[in-house]
Amino acid sequence: MKASKILVLAVAASAIATFVVFDLGRFLSLEALRQSQDALAAQYAANPWGLRAAYFALYVLVASLSLPGAVILTLAGGGVFGLGWGLLLVSFASSLGATVSFLAARFVLRDMVQARFGARLADINQGVARDGALYLFSLRLIPVVPFFVINLAMGLTTMRTRTFYWVSQLGMLAGTAVYVNAGTRLAELQSLKDIASPQLLGAFVLLGVFPLVAKALMNFIQQRKVYARWNAVRPQTFDRNLIVIGGGAGGLVSAYIAAAVKAKVTLVEAHKMGGDCLNYGCVPSKALIKSAKLAHQMQHAERYGLHSTPRTSDGRQNLFSFKAVMQRIHDVIAAIEPHDSVERYTGLGVEVLQGYAKIVNPWTVEIALNDGGKQTLTTRSIVIAAGARPFVPPLPGLDKVGYVTSDTLWDEFAKLDEVPKRLVVLGGGPIGCELAQSFARLGSAVTQVEMAPRIMAREDAEVSELAANALRADGVDLLTSHKALRCEIVNGEKVLVVEHAGVEKRIAFDQLLCAVGRSARLAGYGLEELGIPTHKTVQTNEYLQTIYPNIYAAGDVAGPYQFTHTAAHQAWYAAVNALFGDFKKFKADYSVIPWATFIDPEVARVGLNEQDAKEQGIAYEVTKYGIDDLDRAIADSEAHGFVKVLTVPGKDKILGVTIVGTHAGDLLAEYVLAMKHGLGLNKILGTIHTYPTLAEANKYAAGEWKRAHQPHKLLEWVRKFHDWKRG
Template sequence: MRKPLIFLGLIALAVIAAFLVADPDPERLRALRDSLAAWREAHPLALPIGFFVTYVVVTALSLPFAVWLTLLGAALLGFWQGLVLISFASSIGALLAFLVARYLMRDWVRGRLGPRLTKIEKGAARDGEFYLFSLRLIPVVPFFVINLAFGLTRMKAWKFYAVSQLGMLPGTAVYVAAGAQLGDLNSLSGIVSPGLLGAFAALAVFPWVARAALRVWARKRAYRGYERPAKFDRNLIVIGAGAAGLVASYVAAQAKAKVTLVQEGPMGGDCLNFGCVPSKALIASARAAGVARGSEALGVRADVSVDWPMVTQRISEVISQIAPNDSVERYEGLGVEVIEGHARLEDPWTVRVGDERLTTRGVVLATGAAPVIPPIEGIGSVEPLTSDTLWEALAAMPAPPERMVILGGGPIGCEIAQALARLGAGVTVVEAAERLLIREDTEASDAIAAALRDDGVDLKLGAKAIRFGRDDSGAEGGKWLELEDGSKLGFDTLLVAVGRKARLEGFGLEELGIPANKVIETNDYLETLMPNIYAAGDAAGPLQLTNAAGHQGWIAAANALASPFWRFKAHAAPIPHAVFTSPELARVGMTAAEAEAEGVHHEVTTYPLGDLDRALAEGAGQGFVRIVTAEGSDKILGATVCGAHAAEVLAEFALAMRHGLGLGKILSTPHIYPSWSEAAKNAAGRWRQAHVNPRTLRIAERFMSWRRG
């Protein structure tokens, strides 16, 4: 919205500067305009045809001069003739660019536009002509990008032309009006004439008016066929009591809204009961065992024995200690109505729970995700465990599993594998990719793999599981896994950790026409196709993280309660995450590989933790801090920390990225010595050293020499 205002300011300043510098005589301006009018009368077709052809060529070649040509054409041709010519020329030029992209430059356009093309393709597939019309009416995406990107969609050329012609007409009219007023200027005082000021005001206000009108149209389009209740029982209904649902309910209650939380599973969701909390309790016991075994390097000898029943009992106790924070009693005390049962949307404002129908102004879908069981032959016969069933199974075991296979080398697989191995289990990890944690920095991934091997985990990387089976006549129970290379692995316990999928079925989404493929489709404000229904957490994606779910939960609740008067965007803040192995791996933002793949010009700075005094004092110098910055700038695009206390060290980078602070700010901030937090400052210092101008150093050397006399 600020771009039109900036553009208007530049035009006004340019016009004022031209009058002040050139100090033109009003009589000369009138004479120039009269002579131009006489030339146009003598050659009535030359100027319009020449301008029309020029405009078509400029837009077809995607040259960035269309706005200036619009203003110039309006100044030369007047409002009506300028509007007709510019409207048709821009649409024809856009169509030519569309056709060139579709038939001649498809691969180049796909490589050039990258993620922007993906977003446009999704929008076109979902909303078709309406999506194109909205982009034309409110040009949040550059004109030439729309032309090229839509050439790669399935939209027919005639539809693209017709929608572009119609969608661009209001904006074109506003710009042409401004240009026509500029063409009538005779003196500096004309800049403050009502006509020109009105044209400038229209140009500034148009995006706001168009956006509001488009939202009204979209709402009417979405709600067609549904009858909105005259009043509502509740301000908000939240479906799901995981991280996103609990935060959404809390926000609504604090805002004094009448809010109902519908939960089908245990309060706290997967994180409290099956994920973050039990796994970190297990890791704490495993870390104690690992530290004790490695204490000889610090001059302490210890014999380690694991009390397995106590380990599993402690996991249950930790869950019980945290559970009151997420309990029904606490939320009812906050003013949230909690209903146990399965919720289903009957229409955009009605939710059915059992036999009860509840009406609400807004809905937040926080339905979470469930573990994926891959369709591998025979997997059902070997009774696979998932993160949802693992903890009960471990508690029933008298000792750590002797032969455990973990299918999947992602965060869950790596954490559980190392923890159980440190506690005495025999663990094999089978991962189809060539390395663990495939989305993370390669060096960090290799460091985690080396650490797991040191703890006794057998890694089968680049190994595809093709068949499971069991032979009960075997001496050891007979469960086995066959790999693609023909080898077989025997095991007693199988944990499947290949990912999680959003819970999307049974909530009425399909009946309402709300798009939900792998996740529920939402816009930047977490709105679904129905503007009063929001999605958050694992159900909305793209990150399946507790902190991401909580962040989305408050945004969804705030938007559901305050829209249309106020709205918050969901994807403004980078979300940090960590893998709690030893060493830890934590990241926020891009890796260098992601920046390279997206064509982002960047630089990489690496600081080894072996240079950090605190790390050396603790005998934990393995690992590094790696920062991706914009080329020639201290702007942080991403940071990866691999080593002890990585999650805590990363927090400073997450804060800096969220608030636009560069490495210079981190470097100029005093840090405690000796501390792990100094790793961030020292890494910023490495970046600074690499960006010192050699000429500046030579000048400084000469200055100091002069000071010595």
């Protein structure tokens, strides 16, 4: 702790100790006030401004140190100065003293508290930013809540100082007036109970609750206002409890949950059930990655004591049929399709309609069926789970040269007799990196273009560097800090023109893959006509509600994460809130979100990495274990990568984990479980891990943390004990 903070604590502790040791509290009693009232009155008459200043300073001191006696001082204000001056002095002195206490707590403790509990306090900080003034005002009006507790607690939040001051000034005014007025009748008071009667306290509690009731009433009025223009078309009865738009992960889980709780639910999907993940994303890309990895292992079989597969004279691999590889990918999709099929979900109790859905009012959905028909349904609630599509940059000449995306390449490349000879990949995110490495391993001459200084920018710099080295080792010509300018056809050859450090460079290619991100599907669903705000995604609150409380969004269309597992995670909240929100609503929880990029070696992460922690100002310790030391990794010739764990300084509480290495996505699950349920590294270290497995890396990482936090003084005494035992 800094010397300045220690000094503040020392001054406060000394003042409090002086108050206690010298029993100064005896001067702040009702009896002592009565005995000194005449003397104070005489002094006030002789030197009114001097006494006012001394009284003001004393009140600020008592309030700032949270010393007992503020009530007696308030009574004294009324008894000595009268209602007018007493109210003025006490109101400003109490607010100023409370603010000093607030600032002291902030200066001494807030950084430490936010560093240790920042993740848990995130929701509180957001709530304070949104409604902090309202809640502080309510607390100030309820005298049963100790004000010093409020001062200290608010100092630990992100509330602005001036907001704290003016809300305290206003919120304490009513109670201050009551006590100052009581002080003007000091001779009549027998005890403080004569002031703080149950009736008065009850009145203040009701007064304090009023702003919260008013807020709820305002929310109700706002909801009625949102629905006002639709009241004429609101159905008296409804065809469905829930209509879900989109048959991807978010939509399927929403519909499944509704059917499981016996709600009448309709799922509308215009194209393929299973959405992007099954048909264009997770499933086909992982099937491709598996084939590419096996081809890579065959090419480097000498690492395993075997003969490598030879290449052709032009350096291309001669060990597979590209058509067969693409056919296998489609076979994998077909094998998984029944899990997400119309038949399966119909069997679960979900009505599945194939067509395009449009919301025409908050309770009505029109479906243009794929067979040419049309159906209109009314519903209590709606979940929009329309997903996202690849973003295609506005690159001049792009349409002329032609391109594929992560959605279209599976069908387009299936038409090819062989792997593309020269492939350009635009984008250095997870999708671009996975596909660039895979096609390079299958024999394409891959050039990957990224405008940013490094690939996988959401990861720590060392992870980006390791990923870049892995791609380059597989033959990818990785061009970072290169901006794509335009596409051209020169003498029948397709060319991408890029710029680097002010110099243009021309890259010839046969196929171009756009993998620069994905954008939410927002058009065509009636969102604009309903006035539902969208900015890159559908705007929702913490319950995944749009401005219409009965219309929800989940998955890629809602953000903030574009992962299949977060879409399914959000779908639970959206469906449960839509069906049971009248009784209880649940805030979507993003506290423990894992993800992985399936390059080789894999990159997996949950929680904070160093980059995030620094940006958010969160204190952390780093523990790192190199997988090159792991027995199973050595045996598998996969001895590269690391486990990096961020913990609270001095504690084993996990803030985040990054794993780079083979099967990193699988290894991460242990840390996801630990973080979700508040388990620290000591618990992981105390868990038996099968030998020899890759999972031992997690145990050894925990062991590295333990060694760095050995109780050295205790161990020195233990050494002396053993020396004594030996005689």
